[in-house]
Amino acid sequence: MSQKPAELSGLQQAFQYPRLKPKATPELNKILISEIRESGPLPFSSYMAQCLYHPKLGYYARAEATTVSKKGDFITSVSVGPLFGQLLARRLHRFWLANGSPSHFTILELGAHDGSLATDILTNLTEIDPAFAAAVSYVISEPLPARRNFLKTRLGDKATLISHPDEVQTEIGALVANEVLDALPVPLYLFSKNQWHEVLVAIDNDDNLAWDTRPASPDLPLNYPEGYVTEGVPDLPTFLTPLAQCFKKALYVWIDYGLDQESLYHPARTAGTLRCYRNQKSNAHPLDFPGEQDITADVNFTAVEKAATKLGLQAHPVMNQSRYLTYCAKDWLLANPDQKGIQQFQTLTHPSQFGNRFYALELTKGDVTRAFP
Ligand SMILES: C[S@@+](CC[C@H](N)C(=O)[O-])C[C@H]1O[C@@H](n2cnc3c(N)ncnc32)[C@H](O)[C@@H]1O
Incomplete structure (x- = not known):
C-alpha cells in the first residue's frame, strides 16, 4: 500500500510554525540547521535532546542561567522553599x-x-x-x-x-x-489520513526550522481524528x-x-x-x-x-x-x-x-x- 504524505495542518495548529523570526538566533539553531542540511530531518526526540542536553548550548547545560527558579523560566516544588x-x-x-x-x-x-x-x-x-x-x-x-x-x-x-x-x-x-x-x-506523532506519522524537524527554503513527517507505527490505536498530535514514550x-x-x-x-x-x-x-x-x-x-x-x-x-x-x-x-x-x-x-x-x-x-x-x-x-x- 502506498504511503500518503501527512496533512500538516493539525501539527501547525498544535505548534504554529514558521512564526515571526525571533530577534536573536540562538547559536544552537545554526548548529541544528547545518546538521539537518547535511544529514536530513531529525526525529523530534533527537531535536529535543539537543535543545535540552547539547553539552555546551543545551538548555540544562547552561549552568550560569537561572532557568529553574522564581527569577528564571519556571518554578518547581523545590523553588517553593x-x-x-x-x-x-x-x-x-x-x-x-x-x-x-x-x-x-x-x-x-x-x-x-x-x-x-x-x-x-x-x-x-x-x-x-x-x-x-x-x-x-x-x-x-x-x-x-x-x-x-x-x-x-x-x-x-x-x-x-x-x-x-x-x-x-x-x-x-x-x-x-x-x-x-x-x-x-519524547517522540512526537501526528495522526493524518488514517495513519500515524512520526514528526521530524526539517528546514524550509528560507533555512528556518520547519515541520516534516514520515509514516510510523507507534503502539497506539488507529481511531483518532485527523490532525491529532501527541507525544510518545521516552x-x-x-x-x-x-x-x-x-x-x-x-x-x-x-x-x-x-x-x-x-x-x-x-x-x-x-x-x-x-x-x-x-x-x-x-x-x-x-x-x-x-x-x-x-x-x-x-x-x-x-x-x-x-x-x-x-x-x-x-x-x-x-x-x-x-x-x-x-x-x-x-x-x-x-x-x-x-x-x-x-x-x-x-x-x-x-x-x-x-x-x-x-x-x-x-x-x-x-x-x-x-x-x-
Ligand atoms: C526540570 S529540571 C528539574 C530540576 C530540579 N529537580 C527541581 O525540582 O527543581 C530537570 C532536570 O533533569 C535533568 N536530567 C534529565 N535527564 C537526566 C538523566 N538521565 N540523569 C540525570 N539528570 C537528568 C536535567 O539535566 C535537569 O537538570
Missing part, C-alpha cells in the same frame, strides 16, 4: 528505619539542577535523626559536565558527583527525582535499566506532573501535552529559541510503571502530591511548625497550586518494607 526537601528527607528516614537502620544508606538524586533539593535534604538529616545523617552518602548523577562543575562548587564534599548511575553499586538506598521524567526527550528502558541495577534493595521516589495512559491518549486531547517554558510562561513553539527555553511533556505514569516492572521493580499506586506530602509531613505537622513552613506546606499541597497537578510514584526493589500506608 526548603520544606519540600525536608519532607522528602522524612520520607526516606521512615524507609531507612523500617528496613533495620542500615549503617550505610545511599541517596541518589537525579536532576539535581542547582543543588537546592540536595541542600534542603542534607540540611535536615541531623535534626531528623543523627544516626540517619551518619548513615547517608548523598550521590548526584549528572550527565552534563558544566552542571557537574557547578554542583561541585555549590555542594563541595557534601555530595559525590557522578556522570552515570552505573557508578553506584550498593546494598540499600533510595533514589529521588523531582521533575526529571518530564524532561526526557526511551525508558535505557534510562531505567542502570537505575534498577544500582541497588540491591531500594525505594525510588519520582515526583512529576503526568497522567495515566488512558487520559494522556484521550481522543479529546488533540494537541498532546508537549509545551515549552520561557520567562515563567508556557508556549507551544518548540522550534523557537532552541537551547534557550525548556521543552517538556507530561509523564505517562502507566508506561513508567510497566517499564519498571519489566526490570523487576515493584510499582506502587501513584498518588497526588497533596496526599503524598501530607503523609510525609505527619510528624512535622504534629511538632507545631512555624508560619513560614505552614505557608510552604499549603503551596505544595493545595489542589489549585502544586497539590493536584503533581504526582508521586514510588517503586521498590528487593525484599523491603516500604513503610507507607
Whole structure:
C-alpha cells in the first residue's frame, strides 16, 4: 500500500510554525540547521535532546542561567522553599528505619539542577535523626559536565558527583527525582489520513526550522481524528535499566506532573501535552529559541510503571502530591511548625497550586518494607 504524505495542518495548529523570526538566533539553531542540511530531518526526540542536553548550548547545560527558579523560566516544588526537601528527607528516614537502620544508606538524586533539593535534604538529616545523617552518602548523577562543575562548587564534599548511575553499586538506598521524567526527550506523532506519522524537524527554503513527517507505527490505536498530535514514550528502558541495577534493595521516589495512559491518549486531547517554558510562561513553539527555553511533556505514569516492572521493580499506586506530602509531613505537622513552613506546606499541597497537578510514584526493589500506608 502506498504511503500518503501527512496533512500538516493539525501539527501547525498544535505548534504554529514558521512564526515571526525571533530577534536573536540562538547559536544552537545554526548548529541544528547545518546538521539537518547535511544529514536530513531529525526525529523530534533527537531535536529535543539537543535543545535540552547539547553539552555546551543545551538548555540544562547552561549552568550560569537561572532557568529553574522564581527569577528564571519556571518554578518547581523545590523553588517553593526548603520544606519540600525536608519532607522528602522524612520520607526516606521512615524507609531507612523500617528496613533495620542500615549503617550505610545511599541517596541518589537525579536532576539535581542547582543543588537546592540536595541542600534542603542534607540540611535536615541531623535534626531528623543523627544516626540517619551518619548513615547517608548523598550521590548526584549528572550527565552534563558544566552542571557537574557547578554542583561541585555549590555542594563541595557534601555530595559525590557522578556522570552515570552505573557508578553506584550498593546494598540499600533510595533514589529521588523531582521533575526529571518530564524532561526526557519524547517522540512526537501526528495522526493524518488514517495513519500515524512520526514528526521530524526539517528546514524550509528560507533555512528556518520547519515541520516534516514520515509514516510510523507507534503502539497506539488507529481511531483518532485527523490532525491529532501527541507525544510518545521516552526511551525508558535505557534510562531505567542502570537505575534498577544500582541497588540491591531500594525505594525510588519520582515526583512529576503526568497522567495515566488512558487520559494522556484521550481522543479529546488533540494537541498532546508537549509545551515549552520561557520567562515563567508556557508556549507551544518548540522550534523557537532552541537551547534557550525548556521543552517538556507530561509523564505517562502507566508506561513508567510497566517499564519498571519489566526490570523487576515493584510499582506502587501513584498518588497526588497533596496526599503524598501530607503523609510525609505527619510528624512535622504534629511538632507545631512555624508560619513560614505552614505557608510552604499549603503551596505544595493545595489542589489549585502544586497539590493536584503533581504526582508521586514510588517503586521498590528487593525484599523491603516500604513503610507507607
Ligand atoms: C526540570 S529540571 C528539574 C530540576 C530540579 N529537580 C527541581 O525540582 O527543581 C530537570 C532536570 O533533569 C535533568 N536530567 C534529565 N535527564 C537526566 C538523566 N538521565 N540523569 C540525570 N539528570 C537528568 C536535567 O539535566 C535537569 O537538570
